[in-house]
Amino acid sequence: xxxxxxxxxxxxxxxxxxxxxxxxxxxxxxxxxxxxxxxxxxxxxxxxxxxxxxxxxxxxxxxxxxxxxxxxxxxxxxxxxxxxxxxxxxxxxxxxxxxxxxxxxxxxxxxxxxxxxxxxxxxxxxxxxxxxxxxxxxxxxxxxxxxxxxxxxxxxxxxxxxxxxxxxxxxxxxxxxxxxxxxxxxxxxxxxxxxxxxxxxxxxxxxxxxxxxxxxxxxxxxxxxxxxxxxxxxxxxxxxxxxxxxxxxxxxxxxxxxxxxxxxxxxxxxxxxxxxxxxxxxxxxxxxxxxxxxxxxxxxxxxxxxxxxxxxxxxxxxxxxxxxxxxxxxxxxxxxxxxxxxxxxxxxxxxxxxxxxxxxxxxxxxxxxxxxxxxxxxxxxxxxxxxxxxxxxxxx
Ligand SMILES: Nc1nc2c(ncn2[C@@H]2O[C@H](COP(=O)(O)OP(=O)(O)OP(=O)(O)O)[C@@H](O)[C@H]2O)c(=O)[nH]1
Numbered sequence: 001x002x003x004x005x006x007x008x009x010x011x012x013x014x015x016x017x018x019x020x021x022x023x024x025x026x027x028x029x030x031x032x033x034x035x036x037x038x039x040x041x042x043x044x045x046x047x048x049x050x051x052x053x054x055x056x057x058x059x060x061x062x063x064x065x066x067x068x069x070x071x072x073x074x075x076x077x078x079x080x081x082x083x084x085x086x087x088x089x090x091x092x093x094x095x096x097x098x099x100x101x102x103x104x105x106x107x108x109x110x111x112x113x114x115x116x117x118x119x120x121x122x123x124x125x126x127x128x129x130x131x132x133x134x135x136x137x138x139x140x141x142x143x144x145x146x147x148x149x150x151x152x153x154x155x156x157x158x159x160x161x162x163x164x165x166x167x168x169x170x171x172x173x174x175x176x177x178x179x180x181x182x183x184x185x186x187x188x189x190x191x192x193x194x195x196x197x198x199x200x201x202x203x204x205x206x207x208x209x210x211x212x213x214x215x216x217x218x219x220x221x222x223x224x225x226x227x228x229x230x231x232x233x234x235x236x237x238x239x240x241x242x243x244x245x246x247x248x249x250x251x252x253x254x255x256x257x258x259x260x261x262x263x264x265x266x267x268x269x270x271x272x273x274x275x276x277x278x279x280x281x282x283x284x285x286x287x288x289x290x291x292x293x294x295x296x297x298x299x300x301x302x303x304x305x306x307x308x309x310x311x312x313x314x315x316x317x318x319x320x321x322x323x324x325x326x327x328x329x330x331x332x333x334x335x336x337x338x339x340x341x342x343x344x345x346x347x348x349x350x351x352x353x354x355x356x357x358x359x360x361x362x363x364x365x366x367x368x369x370x371x372x373x374x375x376x377x378x379x380x381x382x383x384x385x386x387x388x389x390x391x392x393x394x395x396x
Contacts, residue, residue, distance in 0.1 A: 002102075002132070003104060004103055004104070004133040004134070005106065005129075005132045005134040006023075006104070006105045006137055007135070007167075008105065008108060008137045009116065009138055009161060010110075010140065010172075011110075011112055011140075011157075012110035014140055014141040014174060015139060015174040015239050016107055016108070017044070018048075019139055019172065019237070020037070020107045022237075023245065023248075024037060024050070030246075034101065035101065035104065035105050036052050036094065036097055038052065038053045038104060038105070038107070039107050040080070040107060040108050040109065040124065041055070041110065042055045042059050042061040042075075042080070043072065043076055044056070044109075047107075051345065054345060055079065055080075059083060061075055061076070073113075076111055080114065080118055081119070083124070087123060104132065106128070112157070116161055122165075125167070129165070129267065133256045133260060133264075135170060136161065136168070137169075140158075140171060141174060141175055142173040142180075142184065143175055143178045145184065146179060146183060148197040149198075149218060152218050152221060152222065155228070156221065162228065166263065166266065168263055170232070170255060171234045172248060173235070175240075177241050183197075185234060188229045188234065195219065233251040233255060235247045
């Protein structure tokens with residue numbers, strides 16, 4: 001069995017959380033399958049579905065605001081940053097579930113830009129995508145996108161996410177119990193129908209929208225979007241009634257195959273290119289450093305070896321920690337509102353490592369020693385004349 005990941009992204013209020021709740025219950029009732037559920041929204045008050053991993057267990061959003069003096073969005077980004085420092089542990093934990101689960105479903109913050117455009121959002125997405133076949137479900141509030149201009153803006157956002165994440169994407173028109181997604185399908189396949197919608201919109205808003213600039217911009221963009229539409233699967237669902245979830249899961253299966261046949265190779269190629277570039281950059285900066293230190297080629301070769309040796313010994317913080325607790329700690333039951341789901345929780349950060357993410361001597365007792373050893377092995381010894389000069393200077 002191969003685990004695949006579905007990351008739900010969408011504008012605030014598009015219905016991501018309700019969609020996750022329905023998807024979770026749909027898996028259980030219709031597919032007789034239990035999905036592995038992750039909540040990455042640190043600011044949500046109540047999560048109405050059972051979570052296996054909840055960012056709120058590790059990071060207290062209110063405390064992040066207080067501690068760092070941040071506003072709501074800054075605190076979401078900072079919370080994600082803190083969480084992303086431990087993403088390797090989360091991935092390792094999820095990997096151990098490979099035999100038991102088929103799907104991991106992930107809810108993201110409603111403030112879409114906090115996740116999509118932040119470094120941590122990229123790290124989290126990338127970590128999942130490089131370990132499991134990963135699909136983006138872009139959730140759209142259908143009734144609110146009946147205006148062609150709003151529709152176009154939303155599609156451009158989806159387009160930018162597709163090109164940023166380089167992952168297969170399913171456009172999910174949610175709330176079809178209120179408004180069917182047919183109009184959107186038509187706009188996505190028939191350029192003239194979309195032009196007509198724009199013209200109608202222009203006529204009805206003539207007084208408010210005097211200049212035709214916006215509409216001509218939209219016209220040209222819609223041509224560009226044709227290419228984007230061709231890469232998408234489109235489904236209409238109602239998270240209220242459960243309508244359309246069959247098609248959604250079918251689309252997920254198709255996209256997983258697409259991931260395996262196309263995206264995976266493409267990602268690996270990009271990764272190889274990145275690694276080669278990084279290697280070149282490191283070599284260049286190392287030779288620059290050696291030159292600055294006045295070392296000749298032979299010694300620089302030795303130093304390179306030494307550096308490589310040191311690098312191979314360096315562990316990431318979480319590796320050190322892992323030896324101690326393997327990523328599992330007791331969940332903090334009292335502090336959350338959704339106690340009924342708490343028993344499923346599997347992952348929080350260790351208590352002394354919460355929030356500030358500060359590396360203390362207590363948490364990592366040998367870190368200081370290792371830094372010292374690395375420093376001593378790398379540092380250039382001061383010549384005796386320099387030492388004398390320094391001593392003279394101190395005596396003065
Ligand atoms: N009619 C209808 N309403 C829905 C549907 N899905 C969600 N809603 C409503 O849309 C509103 C927003 O839903 P949420 O699930 O909270 O949306 P969200 O995207 O998670 O919101 P944020 O996390 O705040 O960004 C709520 O009032 C839901 O009840 C649906 O399929 N049909």
